[in-house]
Amino acid sequence: MSTNETSFKPALHVECRMRDTDGFVRPDRVREEVTEWICENFISLRIDQRLENYEELNHGGAIQSISVVGFSGVQEDSLFHRLADVQLDVQAYMLHPYVVDDHVSEVRPGQQHDDELKPKTRTMPLPSANIHGLWESFTTRMGIVIYWLNCIRELTSKVSMTKSQRLDPNIVSWNHLVLLYGPPGTGKSSLSRALAHKLTIRLGKYFLRGKLVEVDPQSLFSRYFGESGQLVAQIFEQINAMADDEACLICVVIDEVETLTSPRERAATGNECGDALRATNQLLTCIDALRHRPNIVLFCTSNMLQAIDSAFVDRIDIKQLVPNPCPRAIYEIFRTCINELLRTGVLVPSKSNNEDPNLNMRPESPLSQSVHDFVLIEPISIPRFAEMEIRLYDQPHAPARKLWIISQKADGLSGRTLRKLPFLALALYTFTEPSTIHEGLYALSLAVEHELRAYNPHDTDLSD
Template sequence: MWPVHIEVRVSQSATARFDTIRNLVHSYLTSSLSRIFLPSTLSGWETNSVLASSIEQIIASESNSPSLALSPSLPIEQCALQIHVYQPSGSDAFEEYSSGRGSEGEEVMAASVCELPSRDWEGLWDSLVFPDDIKLKLLDYIYATVVFSDADVDFNVVSWNRVVLLHGPPGTGKTSLCRALAQKLSIRLSHRYPHTRLLEINSHSLFSRWFSESGKLVQKLFASVMEMVDDEETFVVVLIDEVESLTAARAGAMAGTEPSDALRVVNALLTQLDKLKHRKNVLVMSTSNLAKAIDSAFVDRADIIQYIDLPPPEAVYQILRSCLVELVNKGIVRPIDVPSLREAEVNRQHSASLPPLEAKLDRLESTTLLGETKFDVSSASIEVDQVSAQVKLELQRKARCAEVGQRLLRLAERCRDQGMSGRSLRRLPVLAHARYIGIGIGFTSPNPSTHHHHGVNGVTSGNGGGGRKKGKGGALPGTEVEIWLDAMDKVVENHGVERGKFES
């Protein structure tokens, strides 16, 4: 039995109790499903009137079962279902938070506070792609601290500081990962902490014109954090972005190259961290683009020091695929099944040994006549023609999807060679549209025949102009996925040229 996490999002108008919803979802899953695919959005529960009136979405999130490396699904009898029922906050995501007043009586906005789970961050966790199961490792670390805290382990014997440090190049998703982890914890720990708050510290604001008071501002800020933590029903995540701004190495201060106030800030921060580590309901996460500038005492307090590198080609593929799938779902790209990474890699490995599409089509009629279709002599030719046409279309569709996967793999490798960050990858579709596609093609070109040469033998995906999903404003999408791939290829090429100019 392996734990499988099921996340159930409840609507704001729901009246049923959470434990009732949890029991009904468990009953539905165990009685209606034979296997659970991970990750996936579940359906079919809408037939239950209580669930239909209370739930917005059910997602089978993840599991640490080793068999998932071979198959994307698990038999239901091998699943220890962990059902997390949550209701996202409908309020604004952030509120500015003051840590006191400076010497001139002006308030210093040193942090922002967010109530979690937030509807604005739905899907953020799944959109982040990292190698080596970094996300699950961080979740497992949090669970370990919870287990040790519940067991009342003696801190004098076994100690941990509840501090995580993520470092690496800019744009690799460090801050987004911290926010996504806070959102995930607000869902996973909702049964024991009804409330979760994320406090993001604005490191730069603490070094303002009241520079001499920065140490005091840090103390005031963490005094407010301690007040939040005093509420034992609230889990508090403290995010210190660009932590090197607060923890500039004390060696420089001792050598006289750094102001003494920087030394006071570091000491104040370390003192506050030592106080927080004894509280069960707090986690401190920090990010840095300049790991060498971080004070060694802060680094020593981090339970996990995780390097977040530029995404490898496999992660780049998944990021680009998620972008294309989103454009398809929103009607900007015409409907097509973009292969998963596993499917694309399998297609690449077997492409040399597979017979060409033309050979398959040439053998189609003889295969059909040999018994795949039952027919009488008078209608044989008609039925064979109909079946042949359908199978040809299906083969052409699959061949086109496979080619899209291969092109996306090659694009992913080019992006990795260019050293593109996750942030750069996610703006590729916008730049591709702005530079090489244009408004006139993206939404207002309803005639698919203008781009038929991008399909396989002139065949395009979808179910015809009348049945396709309309984009915003009612205009039909008019862009094939091949056009987007061409445009993104050009953006990547241009990125390399411009970066070379910049570096020279």
């Protein structure tokens, strides 16, 4: 098959997580060997599949896991893909260990004035154990996730093209700027970090390392009039210096970017101070200056798109609304929380037949035989939506089914609120310790109703 034919095929992404080998094993060698092994041993692959029996490979000892993580084609929601129809994209990476206290840019003790004039950033090497798994918690298969798949695909191709083809930024416009906007608590900041992590893995062919730089926008405002512009310039000087290492992908995250980019017309009419105007001007200049750096991507988040300067909005390459999670995403949020409560023993699997007659039927019982194939006897974790969807109506009492009904009811709540609810529900509505999974789910359903009433005080009938 010609190379041209291959490059037009959609990509199937496979991630190969390596053990820490102290640099003895090169990721590109692992990538090559795993690609060859997959082509020789598989006809098709399923999204989310974990590949086994790789230990026999020359680099098998250096591999911790191999998973099929995504597909960049038209039918992004289909689960099975024939290798003959795709371009295999294997990435080998090593996670940097968990960092408890992120590095905050240096400030010298005892220098009060100096401290205030230092913009604060946190840096973390990528890919990082701190962020690992975050992307997956957002990208439930199908549903709202499609735009994230598009977003990562667009970013990957733009960064890789500017890096490999050395495109002239004055001719091909790419400002390296992504804006995630939407209501509070929908996961914009977490998604920016998750995107940075994922992008570093996916671009492992082009960049040997990655770095996440999180800028605290509040620290860019000084109480000394006229200093804010300088602080912005200072932070971008630091970022520019980091980008001198061309083998490193620098992902910068600026939360609440509207604080730095308030519309300059407002300042001109006297409602905003001149210092803010200088900060906005400086930021725009710095963004323009970064355009020739193929290894920088800037992720910004905002709750208020209308409060951002139009010249900044005009420079944005990828602008993505992050809405409240849809029921499938809500199911995933609740599912991960409940599984964590089960894992730690805060919740326990069902103990008696009283709660759910189907659930504890013994497999030996002839009466149970017909339902046994479908029934979870002692669930130790709730399955993913994709796994339980086909069996949804066969098991009216299964925890997964109950959770799906609760998730549909919780539509409209923010991701932040949803993450709090399972734990809060146990504190408010259960009286035994530990509670069973069914008691926990009943409590969660009450907590959701309570929260919805707080959102819509006039809506009294929330039963389904």
